[in-house]
Amino acid sequence: MMVLLDLALAAWLLALALHVVMERNERSAIIAFLALGLLLGLVWVRLAAPDVALTEIAIGGGGTGILLLRAEAALRGRGKHEEGATRGGKLAVAAGCAVISAGLGFAVLALASPAPTLAPAASDAIAATGLGNPVTAVLLAYRALDTLLEKVVVLLALVGIWSLAPDGIWGGAPEVAPAAVPGPLAWLARILPPFGVVIGVYMFWVGADAPGGTFQAGTVLAAMWLLVIMAGLLPPPDAASPALRLVLVGGPALFLAIAFLGFIVADGFLAYPEGFAKPLIVAIEAALTLSVAAALAMLVAGPARKAPAR
Amino acid sequence: MNGLVDIATMVLVSMGAVLFLAGALGLLRFPDTLSRLHAVSKADNLGLGLIVMGLLPQAESVSGGLKLICVWLLAQISAATASQLLARKIHRDEGRS
Amino acid sequence: MPEFLAAAALVILAVTAVALFRVLRSRVAAERMMAVQLLGTGGAGALLLLGAASGSPATIDVALLLALFAAFACVAFVLDPAEPAGEDSPEEQP
Numbered sequence A: 001m002m003v004l005l006d007l008a009l010a011a012w013l014l015a016l017a018l019h020v021v022m023e024r025n026e027r028s029a030i031i032a033f034l035a036l037g038l039l040l041g042l043v044w045v046r047l048a049a050p051d052v053a054l055t056e057i058a059i060g061g062g063g064t065g066i067l068l069l070r071a072e073a074a075l076r077g078r079g080k081h082e083e084g085a086t087r088g089g090k091l092a093v094a095a096g097c098a099v100i101s102a103g104l105g106f107a108v109l110a111l112a113s114p115a116p117t118l119a120p121a122a123s124d125a126i127a128a129t130g131l132g133n134p135v136t137a138v139l140l141a142y143r144a145l146d147t148l149l150e151k152v153v154v155l156l157a158l159v160g161i162w163s164l165a166p167d168g169i170w171g172g173a174p175e176v177a178p179a180a181v182p183g184p185l186a187w188l189a190r191i192l193p194p195f196g197v198v199i200g201v202y203m204f205w206v207g208a209d210a211p212g213g214t215f216q217a218g219t220v221l222a223a224m225w226l227l228v229i230m231a232g233l234l235p236p237p238d239a240a241s242p243a244l245r246l247v248l249v250g251g252p253a254l255f256l257a258i259a260f261l262g263f264i265v266a267d268g269f270l271a272y273p274e275g276f277a278k279p280l281i282v283a284i285e286a287a288l289t290l291s292v293a294a295a296l297a298m299l300v301a302g303p304a305r306k307a308p309a310r
Numbered sequence B: 001m002n003g004l005v006d007i008a009t010m011v012l013v014s015m016g017a018v019l020f021l022a023g024a025l026g027l028l029r030f031p032d033t034l035s036r037l038h039a040v041s042k043a044d045n046l047g048l049g050l051i052v053m054g055l056l057p058q059a060e061s062v063s064g065g066l067k068l069i070c071v072w073l074l075a076q077i078s079a080a081t082a083s084q085l086l087a088r089k090i091h092r093d094e095g096r097s
Numbered sequence C: 001m002p003e004f005l006a007a008a009a010l011v012i013l014a015v016t017a018v019a020l021f022r023v024l025r026s027r028v029a030a031e032r033m034m035a036v037q038l039l040g041t042g043g044a045g046a047l048l049l050l051g052a053a054s055g056s057p058a059t060i061d062v063a064l065l066l067a068l069f070a071a072f073a074c075v076a077f078v079l080d081p082a083e084p085a086g087e088d089s090p091e092e093q094p
Helices: A002-022 A026-046 A050-075 A087-109 A119-124 A134-142 A144-162 A183-206 A214-230 A242-265 A277-301 B002-029 B033-058 B062-096 C002-024 C034-054 C058-079
Strands: none
Touching (some): A026 C034, A026 C058, A050 A214, A050 C058, A119 A134, A134 A144, A144 A277, A183 A214, A183 A277, A183 B062, A214 C058, B002 B033, B002 C034, C034 C058
């Protein structure tokens, strides 16, 4: 039965991916892509990777879809550049994609069986971190440096987007709410955030011992904040606002501070003192969750469109 | 006792699956957009409700059961909002053309 | 019991897949927007059944997030540039 289910899911995923590529109307293609993100979440569950499933649904189904729709709405009507890729250009792109797909397929099929793995070593040492979720242990203890750099990359992306604002309104607020907010959406923006905030905090808290964690929790909180400002219930913050910048920098800054503290109280950079690993990791995760939420929401909101309030 | 609970689960889940089927049939067969919207949002949400009711006796903990109910509530909220917004959009599109 | 629940999940997934392609290939723009809602309910139903079938509690969390983001995706409606900005249907204003 499960084999049948997996085959059906794989066929469905391929068909939907093909539909996204073939669809000529951009808006429809983006909506199909949103659906693809949600479906991929289901596939990750079948692959026994609930952590990835949660991220895929939050980013693929929520964040990216809305980001693309906003980009499409902003570009529409601005004299669409019919750059019209030539036949040869399209063929070259198709060939390039085919080569990459074939290479990836070959690499997966050629993997040694059983695949080389560090999983036993990782689970043996997990007791030292006090965590129950091996994914969180990898992200915040074994490979904490990668996680730290990832969060800095998100901030750099935000700086990149912010610098698209014209000089005159630098530091101002983005424009997110439409001129007229439909009644049902305003209702949703009042009803959904209480659920969303509880689910976000739950995702963060459960992340130590079960699937979940900072990124999933941060995305949920970002989505709820975006919903509220898109329905016009709260104004979007000024990019120059000290509170916003403090929240954005707070997570990575705390992470760095604790990393340097490792030189004094533990074995070195990014090492946690014995017995204090779990509380320190939870503190870092809490600050990172807020930073990720603010950064993702501001990424989707885009560059400033109004002069800052002084 | 356990057998009785399992039978209840099976009956409720089967009814839920049938409702999903009915919703898809309505989507394929109904003549205009508003009736299709009606078929999908009503039947699918009732189907999800029946599945949640069927799975509640199988829940391992109280919090697990609460989460099941939450999933259904969120689907309700989502369907209510999306249907209203869609219907407004269809109404407007028809008014303009 | 797990076999039965997995079979029910398969039925719901198959039905949702057929409905999804019907909606995505529709000529009416508004109908294509139904895709996310459809996958929200169908996917959540299938996930809950799969979670109960395999006895992994984390699957319920995935279903919870799926339902939450299907609701959040409603904001896509206000991002529609075809929507006339600034004016509302006259009969809705008292």
